[in-house]
Amino acid sequence: xxxxxxxxxxxxxxxxxxxxxxxxxxxxxxxxxxxxxxxxxxxxxxxxxxxxxxxxxxxxxxxxxxxxxxxxxxxxxxxxxxxxxxxxxxxxxxxxxxxxxxxxxxxxxxxxxxxxxxxxxxxxxxxxxxxxxxxxxxxxxxxxxxxxxxxxxxxxxxxxxxxxxxx
Amino acid sequence: xxxxxxxxxxxxxxxxxxxxxxxxxxxxxxxxxxxxxxxxxxxxxxxxxxxxxxxxxxxxxxxxxxxxxxxxxxxxxxxxxxxxxxxxxxxxxxxxxxxxxxxxxxxxxxxxxxxxxxxxxxxxxxxxxxxxxxxxxxxxxxxxxxxxxxxxxxxxxxxxxxxxxxxxxxxxxxxxxxxxxxxxxxxxxxxxxxxxxxxxxxxxxxxxxxxxxxxxxxxxxxxxxxxxxxxxxxxxxxxxxxxxxxxxxxxxxxxxxx
Numbered sequence: 001x002x003x004x005x006x007x008x009x010x011x012x013x014x015x016x017x018x019x020x021x022x023x024x025x026x027x028x029x030x031x032x033x034x035x036x037x038x039x040x041x042x043x044x045x046x047x048x049x050x051x052x053x054x055x056x057x058x059x060x061x062x063x064x065x066x067x068x069x070x071x072x073x074x075x076x077x078x079x080x081x082x083x084x085x086x087x088x089x090x091x092x093x094x095x096x097x098x099x100x101x102x103x104x105x106x107x108x109x110x111x112x113x114x115x116x117x118x119x120x121x122x123x124x125x126x127x128x129x130x131x132x133x134x135x136x137x138x139x140x141x142x143x144x145x146x147x148x149x150x151x152x153x154x155x156x157x158x159x160x161x162x163x164x165x166x167x
Numbered sequence: 168x169x170x171x172x173x174x175x176x177x178x179x180x181x182x183x184x185x186x187x188x189x190x191x192x193x194x195x196x197x198x199x200x201x202x203x204x205x206x207x208x209x210x211x212x213x214x215x216x217x218x219x220x221x222x223x224x225x226x227x228x229x230x231x232x233x234x235x236x237x238x239x240x241x242x243x244x245x246x247x248x249x250x251x252x253x254x255x256x257x258x259x260x261x262x263x264x265x266x267x268x269x270x271x272x273x274x275x276x277x278x279x280x281x282x283x284x285x286x287x288x289x290x291x292x293x294x295x296x297x298x299x300x301x302x303x304x305x306x307x308x309x310x311x312x313x314x315x316x317x318x319x320x321x322x323x324x325x326x327x328x329x330x331x332x333x334x335x336x337x338x339x340x341x342x343x344x345x346x347x348x349x350x351x352x353x354x355x356x357x358x359x360x361x362x363x364x365x366x367x368x369x370x371x372x373x374x375x376x377x378x379x380x381x382x383x384x385x386x387x388x389x390x391x392x393x394x395x396x397x398x399x400x401x402x403x404x405x406x407x408x409x410x411x412x413x414x415x416x417x418x419x420x421x422x423x424x425x
Contacts, residue, residue: 057223057302087227088298090305141209142309143216151209167305 008043011078015048016041018076022068026061026146029107036095037065039086048073048081053091055167056147093167104164105130110152112166127163129154170421173240173248179352181236182255183362184296185245186398188228189256192246193406194277195221196413200264213313217274220306227299234295247417251407252400259342261397261406265335268328271317272335278311279375280346283368292360315379322383333385344393346372 019041020033032038032052040051050069054062066083073081093112101111110130128135134156142165144151149162175181198218205211229242259277264270285307288300321332347365349357356362380387396402416423 054223054302056220057227057306058219058221059223060219087302088294090298090301092305141213142313143209143213145212147216147219151212165309 011046011048012041012043014076015043015050015073015078015081018072018078019050019069022065022072024061025064025068027104027107027109029103030100032065032069034097034100034103036091036097036100046078048078050081050083051086052083053086055091059147061146091167093164096164108161109149110161110163112164127152129157129159130161131159132157170248170418172250172253173244174238175240175245175249175253176236176238178235179356180293180361181232183353183356184228184232184235186255188225188232188245189254190260190277191221191228192225193254193256193409194260194273195219195225196409197260197262197264198270198274201270206267214270217310217313220303220310224299224303224306227302231295231299243417247414251402251410254402254406254410255398255400256406257342257345258394258397258403259339259345261403261409262339262342263405265338266331268321268331268335269338271314271321272332272339274310275314275318275376275379276339276343277346278307278314279379280365280368280372282307282311283371283375284363284365287363287368291362293362296361311375315375318379318385319383322380322385329384332383336380336385337388340388340390341392341394344391345395345397348395348398350398 016038020031020038022032024030024032024035024037035055037052037055038050039053040049042049042051050073052062052065052069062085066085069083070081096112104111108130110127113125113127125139126135127137127139129137129152132154134154136155137152138155140151140153140160142150144162148165148167150165151160152163153160175185177185195218198214198221201214202211202218205214225246226242229245232245233240233242257277259273262269262273282304285300285304289297289304291297291300318332321328323329347369349365353362357364377387
């Protein structure tokens with residue numbers, strides 16, 4: 001079998017590439033590698049084990065992502081890949097790549113910004129409009145269309161937009 | 168015939184984990200009852216989002232309880248196949264939604280506890296509980312801010328909203344003492360460094376709640392008589408009705424899946 005002849009490191013890279021290309025079903029411009037959801041890829045005796053970490057505890061996309069990873073690996077020639085979930089260290093928006101942030105903004109979702117006041121009861125936050133780049137924006141709701149997003153509005157161009165919450 | 172309830176071997180760690188999971192699941196179920204009924208679209212999404220976070224926390228805790236117990240139970244069995252008396256959530260979590268003020272005040276009381284609680288639990292010497300705490304802590308900060316802003320808006324709003332918010336505080340106050348209660352089993356986990364003592368958070372909780380209630384021009388009740396019973400499975404009548412809805416499918420069609 002071809003696969004058995006390849007070294008584990010070559011296989012691991014091939015498995016990583018296949019898994020890394022899986023996209024978030026709710027934000028399809030981001031891959032799970034961009035998001036920082038893909039943690040580890042292990043290959044032992046030709047068998048692949050993938051570790052992913054959830055963004056938010058209740059994120060319903062995680063089940064879907066696990067299924068998509070298994071499918072992507074099967075298409076890449078890895079049968080019976082195992083996907084497990086790791087909780088520690090907890091995911092934060094710092095795990096998101098620069099490339100991921102750029103793609104998010106281009107897609108119309110303001111990327112997460114460091115918020116020193118996350119724990120403040122009435123924190124002040126500033127988020128730039130992903131369309132017109134104005135900093136004149138206002139929060140409409142801290143809870144948006146998915147668990148990871150808040151709803152904002154630009155006071156300059158008047159467009160509402162999603163903000164990927166800093167976490 | 169309906170599916171019978173499961174048996175759970177209640178060691179201190181299994182019991183502790185189930186209790187916290189029950190708090191999250193039951194409160195999440197209450198919040199999800201608002202889906203499609205909240206006073207505004209943004210609020211509908213907010214309450215559903217918070218419910219989703221709590222269900223996520225409950226799932227992680229149930230999964231851990233199942234692993235610790237090692238008897239073949241899983242998160243679904245814990246949620247769907249335990250009876251009222253086997254649930255050991257806080258009585259606060261199961262209180263009916265009432266009007267919007269009751270829902271929000273219940274959420275303030277719980278979040279003002281949950282937020283510092285999970286932050287402190289990140290220091291647990293149990294790696295899984297510490298990891299679950301690290302995730303929950305980030306989410307509960309949002310939940311607390313959401314509830315705080317609403318309590319202020321309602322209290323410092325119209326005469327009607329003020330009166331309703333005050334009524335909600337007065338009605339729910341006696342359910343807050345249970346959050347700080349500890350039994351012998353949990354005490355042994357505290358002594359071993361597995362969990363933190365909730366009593367140490369009482370001042371922080373009271374300071375947060377007082378600050379919000381003051382700003383909302385509302386007042387804290389003076390009574391210090393507190394309800395208890397949830398942690399030993401003695402519930403208000405509301406939980407049975409809630410579970411009959413939550414568990415209906417699994418009880419009626421054993422093992423049914425999507």
